[in-house]
Amino acid sequence: MTRVEIRGLRKSYGTVEALRGLDLVVESGALVALLGPTGAGKTTTLKCIAGVEEPDDGDILFDGESVLGIPAWRRNVAMFFQSYALYPHLSVYDNIAYPLREQKMSKDEIDKMVKSVAEKLRISLLLDRKEPSTLSGGEMQRVALARTLVRKPLVFLLDEPISNLDAKLREEMRTEFKRLHKELKQTIIYATPDYLEAFAIAEKVAVIKDGMILQYDTPINLLKRPKNRFVATFIGSPTINLLKGVVRRGVRGWEFSAPGLRLELVEVGGASSKIYDGLEVEMAIRPHDIVLEAQQNANTFKAKVLAAERLGYETVVTLSVGEVELKTVSKGMRLYRYGEEVSISIPGDRVILFDVSSGEAIY
Amino acid sequence: MSNLRNNRRGRRKIFRTVLIYFSTIIAVIFFIFPIYWLIATSLKTRAQAFSTPPLFVWEPTLRNFIDIFIKRQTEIEAITGQELELATGAETFFYNSFIVTFSSIAIATVIGVLAAYSFSRYQPHGTNTLMFFILSTRMLPAIVVAIPIYFFYRSLGLYNTHIGLILLYTMFNLPFAVWMMKSFFDEVPRDIEQAALVDGSNPIKVFYKIALPQVLVGLGATIGFLIINVWNEFLFALLLTERATRTVPVMIAGTRGEVGINWGLIAAIETLYILPALVLIFVLQRFLLRGMTFGTVRGAK
Amino acid sequence: MMSKPATGSRIMKIFPIVLIFPAVALVVFLVIFPLIWALGLSFYSYNVLRGEPPIFVGIENYYRLLNSLDVWRRFVLTGQFVFYSVSIEFLIGFGLAHLFYNQFRGRRLAITLVTTPLLVAPVAVGIFHRYLFDATFGIYSYIAQLFTGQSVRILSQHPMFAIVFMDVWQWSPFMMLFILAGLEAIPKHMLESSEIDRLSPLAKFRYVVWPTIRPLVALALLFRTMDAFRTFDTIFTLTGGGPGTATEVLSIQIYRMAFQFFRTGESTALAFIFLVIILLLTNVYLRLARRE
Numbered sequence: 001m002t003r004v005e006i007r008g009l010r011k012s013y014g015t016v017e018a019l020r021g022l023d024l025v026v027e028s029g030a031l032v033a034l035l036g037p038t039g040a041g042k043t044t045t046l047k048c049i050a051g052v053e054e055p056d057d058g059d060i061l062f063d064g065e066s067v068l069g070i071p072a073w074r075r076n077v078a079m080f081f082q083s084y085a086l087y088p089h090l091s092v093y094d095n096i097a098y099p100l101r102e103q104k105m106s107k108d109e110i111d112k113m114v115k116s117v118a119e120k121l122r123i124s125l126l127l128d129r130k131e132p133s134t135l136s137g138g139e140m141q142r143v144a145l146a147r148t149l150v151r152k153p154l155v156f157l158l159d160e161p162i163s164n165l166d167a168k169l170r171e172e173m174r175t176e177f178k179r180l181h182k183e184l185k186q187t188i189i190y191a192t193p194d195y196l197e198a199f200a201i202a203e204k205v206a207v208i209k210d211g212m213i214l215q216y217d218t219p220i221n222l223l224k225r226p227k228n229r230f231v232a233t234f235i236g237s238p239t240i241n242l243l244k245g246v247v248r249r250g251v252r253g254w255e256f257s258a259p260g261l262r263l264e265l266v267e268v269g270g271a272s273s274k275i276y277d278g279l280e281v282e283m284a285i286r287p288h289d290i291v292l293e294a295q296q297n298a299n300t301f302k303a304k305v306l307a308a309e310r311l312g313y314e315t316v317v318t319l320s321v322g323e324v325e326l327k328t329v330s331k332g333m334r335l336y337r338y339g340e341e342v343s344i345s346i347p348g349d350r351v352i353l354f355d356v357s358s359g360e361a362i363y
Numbered sequence: 364m365s366n367l368r369n370n371r372r373g374r375r376k377i378f379r380t381v382l383i384y385f386s387t388i389i390a391v392i393f394f395i396f397p398i399y400w401l402i403a404t405s406l407k408t409r410a411q412a413f414s415t416p417p418l419f420v421w422e423p424t425l426r427n428f429i430d431i432f433i434k435r436q437t438e439i440e441a442i443t444g445q446e447l448e449l450a451t452g453a454e455t456f457f458y459n460s461f462i463v464t465f466s467s468i469a470i471a472t473v474i475g476v477l478a479a480y481s482f483s484r485y486q487p488h489g490t491n492t493l494m495f496f497i498l499s500t501r502m503l504p505a506i507v508v509a510i511p512i513y514f515f516y517r518s519l520g521l522y523n524t525h526i527g528l529i530l531l532y533t534m535f536n537l538p539f540a541v542w543m544m545k546s547f548f549d550e551v552p553r554d555i556e557q558a559a560l561v562d563g564s565n566p567i568k569v570f571y572k573i574a575l576p577q578v579l580v581g582l583g584a585t586i587g588f589l590i591i592n593v594w595n596e597f598l599f600a601l602l603l604t605e606r607a608t609r610t611v612p613v614m615i616a617g618t619r620g621e622v623g624i625n626w627g628l629i630a631a632i633e634t635l636y637i638l639p640a641l642v643l644i645f646v647l648q649r650f651l652l653r654g655m656t657f658g659t660v661r662g663a664k
Numbered sequence: 665m666m667s668k669p670a671t672g673s674r675i676m677k678i679f680p681i682v683l684i685f686p687a688v689a690l691v692v693f694l695v696i697f698p699l700i701w702a703l704g705l706s707f708y709s710y711n712v713l714r715g716e717p718p719i720f721v722g723i724e725n726y727y728r729l730l731n732s733l734d735v736w737r738r739f740v741l742t743g744q745f746v747f748y749s750v751s752i753e754f755l756i757g758f759g760l761a762h763l764f765y766n767q768f769r770g771r772r773l774a775i776t777l778v779t780t781p782l783l784v785a786p787v788a789v790g791i792f793h794r795y796l797f798d799a800t801f802g803i804y805s806y807i808a809q810l811f812t813g814q815s816v817r818i819l820s821q822h823p824m825f826a827i828v829f830m831d832v833w834q835w836s837p838f839m840m841l842f843i844l845a846g847l848e849a850i851p852k853h854m855l856e857s858s859e860i861d862r863l864s865p866l867a868k869f870r871y872v873v874w875p876t877i878r879p880l881v882a883l884a885l886l887f888r889t890m891d892a893f894r895t896f897d898t899i900f901t902l903t904g905g906g907p908g909t910a911t912e913v914l915s916i917q918i919y920r921m922a923f924q925f926f927r928t929g930e931s932t933a934l935a936f937i938f939l940v941i942i943l944l945l946t947n948v949y950l951r952l953a954r955r956e
Contacts, residue, residue, distance in 0.1 A: 052557040072560040085558035089576040102563035147562070386763050387774045394778045394837065400803060401792050417803045478687040485680035493688070500695055502946055504894040506915045507935040510922045511698035511705070514712075534694040537687050566679050595785035597897040602923065612787035616901045626795050633788045640783040647783070648776045652841045655782065660845065660883060 002062050002154040002187050003028040004049065009058035011044055011211075018044040019055070020211040026155075026189055028063075031181045033198035034191040036208035037234070042191035043082060045208070046157040049189065051075045062154055073102075078153040082160045082191075084144035086132040093127040096146045117150045120176075137164045149180070156188040163192070174200045195235045207231050225352070229282065229359035232352060238287045238316050238327045244356070247279040256283050256351065260322015264298050266348035274362045275353075281362065282354040289350040290328040292317070293342055300345040308336040319344065398641070405630035412626040427631035453614065453632055460610040462525055464593040467532035472586055474533075475540025480570060482541065483548035484556070494545075497538040501657055505598050513602050523605045531603070532593045539592065539657060540585055546658030547581030548574065584650035587643050594639060611636045706933035713926045725933035735917075735934070742913040744824065746892040749831040753888060754881075756832065757839025764840070765847045775844075779837040786834070790901025793830045794819070797902075819903060823910045827899050834898070835888060842884035846877030882953035886946065893942060914938050 004026040011019040019041050026032045034042050047053040049060055051072030059066050067075055078099070087095050093114060100110045118124045121142045132140060141164050148156065162173045178201055181188055192198050198205045199219040206216040207230075215227045226232035232240050245258035247265075254275060256263040263283070303319035303326070315330045319342070328344065330336070353362050404412050406423035431453045482490050512531065513522075521527030551574055559573045560566070575582075597612040604613060615633060618624055644651075652660050706725055708718035729735050764775055781789070796804045799817040808816040818826050850873060858868045896915040899905070905912030905920070912920070918938065922931035 047557065050557075050561045052560050071565070072557075073563050073565045075561075076563075077561065079558070079561045081554045081558050083552060083554045085552065085554035087555060087559070087573060098559070099562035102568075147558075151562075380768070383763065383766050383768055387768075387770070390760055390763065391774055391777045394781055394833065397789075397792060397796060397833065398780060398784065400796065401788075404795065413801050415800055416806050417801065474686045474690070477683040481680035481683035487680045487684065493684075497687075497691065500691065502890050502942060503695070504915060504935075504938060504942060506894070506896060506918045507702070507939050508695060508698050509919075510928065510932050510935060511702040512694065513923070514928075515698060515701075530690075531694060534690045537690055541687060591783050595783075595787070597785075597787045597901075598919075612785055612897075615791050616787050618791065626801070629791065630795075633792055637784050637788050640785065641780065644780050644783050645776060648779065651779055651782065652845055655838065655841075656883070656887065660842065660880065 001028045001185060003064070004155055004187060004189070005061040005064070006045070006049070007059045007061070009045065009048060009060070010056045011048060011053060012056060018211055019048070019058075021058070022208070022212055024206055024213055024216065026187055029185045029187055030204065031177075031188040031190060031202050033202035033205045034189060034208055035193070035195055035198040035205050035234075036191075037193055040208045041211040042193075042208055043159055044211075046079060046159050046189065046191055049155065050077050050079045050157055076153050077155045077157055078148045078151040079157040080145055080148040080159055080161045082163075084140045086140060086144055086147075088131070088133055090132070091127075092123070092129045092132060092135075092143050095132060095143060096127075096150055099147065099151050113150050114146075117146045121146050121149075138166065138169065141165060154187070156186055158188065158190045160192055161190070162197070163194070170197075177201050196237075207234065209234075223286070224350075225361070226284075227361050229284070229354045229361075232284050232354070232361075236286055236288075238329065240284050240286050241290075241326045242354075243283045243324050243326075245281060245283055247275055247277065247281055247353070249277045256281070256353070258283070258322070258324055261301065261324055263346060263351065264348050265351060265353075274355075280356045282356055284352045284354060285326075285346055285350060287316070287327045287329045289347060290326065291345045291347065292328055292330050293344075298345075299348055300343055303342055303344050305336045305338060305340040305342060307338070317342075398637075401630050401637075402634050404626055405634045407627045407630075409625045409627055412630070427625075427627045428635070430628055431632055431635070453611070453635075455607075456609055456611045456614040457635070459525070459604075459608055460594060460612075463528045463532060463610060464590060466525075466529045467536060467593055468586060468589045470529070470533045471536040471540050471589060472582070475537050475585075476544050476575075476582065478537075479541045479544030480548050480574060483545045484553075484574075494542070497541055498657060498659070500538045509598055509602055512599070516603055522603055523608050525608055527603055528600065528608065528610075531599055532596065535596070536589050536592055540589060543585045543588065543653065543658035544578065544581065546653065546661070547578040547585075551577045581650075584647055584654060587647045588650075588654040591640055591643060594636075702932045703936060705929055706936050708929045710929040711926050712928050718929065721929070725930045726937070729930065729934055729937060738909075738912060738914050738917050741911070742893065745827060745831075745895070745911075745913055746889060748824070748828045749835070749892050750885065750888050752828065752832050753836045753839045754885065756836040757841075757884070758843055760836065760840040761843035761847055764844055779841065781834045782837050784834070786897035787901050789830060789834055790898040793826070793898075793902050797826050820907050823903050823907060827902060827911050830898055830902060831892065831895065835891070838888060839884050842880045843877055846880035847873070849880075850876045879953065882949065886949045886953070889945060889949070890942060893945070 004024075006022060006024040009019050009022040010017075022041065022045060024032075024034075024045075034045060036042055044053060048055045051067070051070065055068070060068060087098065090098065096114045096117065097110050100113060105113075114127070115124065118127055123139065123142050123146060126135065126139060126143065129135065132143060135143065141161070145161055148158070148161075161177075162170045165173060174197065177188075177190070181201075190198070190202060195205075202219070204216065204218055205222055207214045207222065209230055215222060215231045217225075222231060222235055226235065229242070233242070243258050243261070245256050245261070248255045248257055250264065252264060254265045256265055301321045303321045305317060306320050306325065307318040309316040313331065313333075315334070315336065317328050317330055317336050319326050319328060321344070326344075336342075354360065355362050405427055406425070407418065407421055408424055408426065411418050411421050481487070482494060516522040516527050521530070555577070556569050556573055559569045564572060595612065596610075597616065600610045600613045601616065604610065611632070615629070615636065618629055647654060705718070707720060707722055709721045709725070710718035760778065764771060764778075796802050797818045799805055799815065799819070802818075805816055805818055808818065816822075854872050855868075858872045863871070894915055895913065896919065899911055899913060900916055900919070903911045905916040909917075914934075915938070918931055918934050921927050921934060
């Protein structure tokens, strides 16, 4: 049980700035996902925590004490490497036993722990294999995972641990991680580019981009109240709808207007200081929040179906409203045809507004 | 119609195959013939070696190989009346070559591997400058440093000593060892070593438990090339040794000025001398380019 | 700004320096130091045999050498040797590489056999070519006689041919390896698409093959030119620079000047001129290779 705190972490490789003042607090025993696209700085962050990369500036604290002075081999963290980093010259068994042997554990104890973790990850039959390079990608990943999970460290750092497994195993592993976390009560930092994975396992998710944390929040808040345009577009599928337009003061309050579209905004009060008449904004609305075939009320529009993609129990429908295009999701089995007219309504309280230039959320 | 075309294509293919094999045989004969002839001559008696036209069929004899190591007045000496270095038996020279090669390679390998690992992994300040400098020593003509080193060695008492040659060869081999081993270490993924660090191994353990086992094949290839380099070196051995420490190449070159030399005997010594290289070429083929270019060019498949 | 000194990172910083130190020390002791010493000596008139202290003469050594017709003749001689050897090696290497680019049974073995000369000791090569070129017993002379009908004394009549022939024999495979590596680096799909587009062989070479192998060819030429310039062992043991001074290339001239005539100061000056030529050539090559 260790509380991990990262303060103003900076790291560059040559002229490339990988981390640009990253702050993050992971409470003791929490499972936090580090979510971001490739090259965002996830791996660098984890490597700095593990101690194999040295930050240029900033501090890393375990339970309030800086660990920068502790070399990697005495820092007692376990890390899963995205490249698996199996030791090619050691057998599968020796790979998993390696960290335990470095801790000078007794042979019997090591044997017991290796076998139990192998069983959990269903690689018991692979233990005798001499050359890890002959394993399949998924097998390698599980061996590497076993080598990480066999330990009892202060913190687990997992760098995309299940990205290469097939869909079914991945689902199982997600559940497994949740169970493991409950069982171990260990601090886990889990890096992934897949928001569904992050949402499925983590209580809190830190969205990282260009070496900075953009938003650190619960999955629900990330969906409902993204702090900026990047977070809004990175999370959610189909991607959130974005429309450029202007804020106007209407009869009943603030309105958003784009060519052919006029939207009443609800509860703008809190952020009103930033809003003024004629402000150029980007309006965002999640496809799932748009109500198809709505009853007549405010914010209801006539729309024409442009395309419909059937994805199992859901259908992604692309619509044209006025001069803009919107995507929405329809549940159920109804078929949509090209050119068909439907009415939609956009709930004013689900709308998010972003400043055009900074991309920050203003409402 | 199509049959005809197939026929023509088939004939062209046969012609092509014949051409390839014919050229290959010519090339192999051209490049292997002197070596074959060298070995053949080593199996000839003095008279057979001096026959005109050259003998292509004869009864091979191992006499020359026995003569090399027998300490006695050789027939050459009896005929020419000149004292040849050969007359003392060649084992001293082979012994010297062996001692010098073995020791300098042992030292160069240890120091070179450590430095290469360090350059590859930690890239300390000035790595590029230093690496470039080390590489440029390859372009340095030996004769340019030979003059000052000759005088140094004379005044330091390193002249005509094993240790002097060993030091020198260690130095000449270091750049090679560093560059080549660096190219092998560069191929070991960093993540593997970082994983070992996280798993609780200190850098020294990571080096010998994780990194070194990955480059064993490369290490073998590097040592092979170092052997060839030292074993074949001539100029410095010529300048810095006298009878007691003389190596094989100097001895062989010493036969140059002689008249009426026993070519069979010389050929036998040369055959023994180039034998390590002949064996190593089969082992090192895959690394030939890498070896001959300091590891800067990776070999072909 | 800086975080407090960290024990772990301090180890990580000292560790590599400890590893590199011995290598650097040896290089400084046996290369840098002698070079500086030699550079100093090149400004002195000094003869070891006479045992007199060196006399400072400034750039006189350089002046005399660069004004000596004899030295210029050696420059030309060395240049000829390098030019003939390297260009023939390039042609043969180029041909061989294209031959071995084909897949056929025994290819691996053929490559190994052809590259054997590369590892054979130069001294052994030189001495043995004496036998091969011997006017009476040499098999090369015998073959030459078969073709020309008269006895040819190759070493005394065509010494330049002999040393170039020997160099070509030993080093053509080197060129072959480079060019072959270049050919094998050409992406298969590019060759296939050039077939589909029905490119003429010449156009295929110009647009597909050449761009890939060019850097390797440049490097091979650089290595070979430099090595040919420095050639000492083989020529020294085959002809000893003779007959007369017909094959006395620069490195042999420096050797003789320093260790047979003991004109020490002058020989170091010549050695430095030699070094400068090599550095300049390297630079020219690298620049040419980079510009195209």
